[in-house]
Amino acid sequence: MAIVYEKSRGLTDAELHYCPGCHHGIIHKLVAESLVELGLLDDAIGVCPVGCSVFAYNYFSCDMQEAAHGRAPAVATGIKRTHPNQAVFTYQGDGDLASIGAAEIVHAAMRGEKFTTIFINNAIYGMTGGQMAPTTLIGQKATTCQSGRTKEQAGMPIRMAELLSTLDGCVYAERVCVTDMANLNKAKKAIKKAFQKQMAGEGFTFIEVLSTCPTNWGMTPLKANQWLKDNMVPYYPLGVIKETAPESAEVK
C-alpha cells in the first residue's frame, strides 16, 4: 500500500503537550516540513522561547537551544554569527517576542541578522494562564484585564510584522494563519520562502502566525478558529507585509 501521509522527519516522536485545538502543533509541523523539504534539517539550529512552546526542543528533531524569556533573537544571533552557513530560527510567542523581548527582536532585525523568526501571535499569555499580551485586542478579556483591554489603560495592540518592516535589515515579513487548508498552505509557503531567503543571505526574515489559544480564550477549538478569523484578521491583516528584492549582484 502506498504511504500517503507521514509524520515529518523534522519532528521527534515525543507526544505534544499542547491543548486540543491549539495551533502551536500545526505550526511546528509546518516548520519541520519546511526544513526537511529544503534539505536544511541536518544543519538547522533552532531556538525556542519561554511560553507554551518552551518544550519545542523536545519536538523539533534538529539541534535546539532553549532561551531565556524574550532573548531568543540574541541567542540566535550568537549562533548564526558563528555558524553563518547553517539554518537558524527562533520560535517565539507574543509575550516573549513583543513584550519582554521587544529590544532583542528589534535589534536583531535592525542588524539584519540572517535567521528566521516564527512569531506565534495568539493575543494572550498562554503558558502563565491567560494574562494580557501586548497583542491582546481591544475589548478582549484576559486575567489582567478582566473587563477587556482598553486603549486608555494598555494602549493599542502592537503589530510586530509592520513594526519590524520599517527596519532595512528585515527583508521579508509576512503574516499568515493556519485556520484552514488554504491558509495553511500559504503559511507553509511563507515559512519556506523565509528559510530560502535566509540561506541566500538576504537578511532577517519574519513570519507572524496568528494562532489560537482555546484554553485561555475560553472557547472550543472550532469557536476559537472562528474568533481568530473574525477578530484577529481584521486588526492583523494577512499577507506579505514587506518583501525586499534581493540585492542584485554587483556588476563589475
Added chain:
Amino acid sequence: MEKELWKGNEAIAEAAIRAGCNCFFGYPITPQSEVPEYMSVHLPKAGGVFVQSESEVAAINMVYGAAGSGMRAMTSSSSPGISLKQEGISYMAGAELPCVIVNCMRGGPGLGTIQPGQGDYYQATRGGGNGDYRTVVLSPSNVQEAVDFVQEAFDIADQYRNPVMVVMDGLIGQMMEPIEWRPVPKRDLPPKDWATTGRKGRDHHNVINSLYMDPEECDRHNEHLWEKYALMEKNEVRWEEISCEDAEVVITAYGTPARIALTAIEMLREEGLKVGLFRPITLWPFPEDALRKLSKAGHVKAFLDVEMSSCGQMMDDVRLSVEGRKPIRYLGHAGGVMPTAEEIVDAAKAALKEGA
C-alpha cells in the same frame, strides 16, 4: 621573555584572542569600553566574531547562543552592566555552558561612579542571578595576572562547562603595566559533543536547556551541579601569602588594595611590626582552609580586611574562615576612593592593639 607595555583592558582583550576566543559580544560602559573597542578591531582579523549588542542582556544571551553551539565566547562589562547579565549567567550555569565574563568593577550602588570599586564581591561569589549556582571568580591584582587569568579562564570554563568570571577593580583595566606573553598552563579538555552545531548525521539531536519540569529531575540536576562546584572548590582555589610566616597582623585584601597593602607592610616592617598579606586570588572558591589554618597560628594576633567597598563584602568570607578565633578590623572606602598605605599602617597598628 620581552616585556611589553599594555593597558589592562586592551591586554585582556588580546589575551582572550590568544586563548582562542572565537566571539565577543559587548556593550559600552566605563571603565571597560577598551575591551569591546579592541575586540572590534582585532578579533575579526583573527577570524573571530565581534558584535556590539543592544544591551548587556542581549550580549550575555549572544554568548549563550554561541557557547551553546560550541564556541569560546566572551563578554565584558562593568558593574551596572554585570547586573544586567545576571539572568544570562544563571541560565548558562543551569544549561552548563562555558564562557568568560570580565567585570571591570566600578563603584555603586546604582550608577555609583565610574571610578574603581570592589562592591560586586557578593554578586560575583554568591551566584548573582537566581538559583543555586557558582562561577569560578579569578581576581588579578596586576595586568600580568589579568592577562594570564583571562587565558586560563577559557580552559577552566571548558573543563567544567561553567561560566568563569575575571573580576577586577577598574584601576587594573585602566592602568598600563609591563607584561610578558608567557605561556599559561593548558588543560586536557573534553570534546564539546553536547554542542548544538547542527546534527550533520549525528543520531540524536543536541539540546541546550536549563529547564527541568519534573521536581525530582531538577533536584538531581542541582545535585550534579553541586558535585561539579565541589570539584572546583577542591581544584581551583588559589591564594597568595606574603610575609605571613611570622605575622602578628594578617591583612586580607584582593586586587588593587592588596598592592597598596604591600607598601603598608613594608612601612610597618621597617618599624619592626610583623604584618603579612593574605590575598585570595580566586574569590570563589574562597581559600577558606588556608585562611582558617593561618587564623589558628599562634603568632597571628589579629586580622585587618581592606577593600574598596563600604561594608566589607569579602570580610564575610574572612569571618567564616577565622571563626571568631581572632579579632578582625575593617578598613574600606567606596566610590572610587582608595585606601592609602598610611591608613592601612594606622589600621594595622590598631588591629595589633586589639589583638594583644
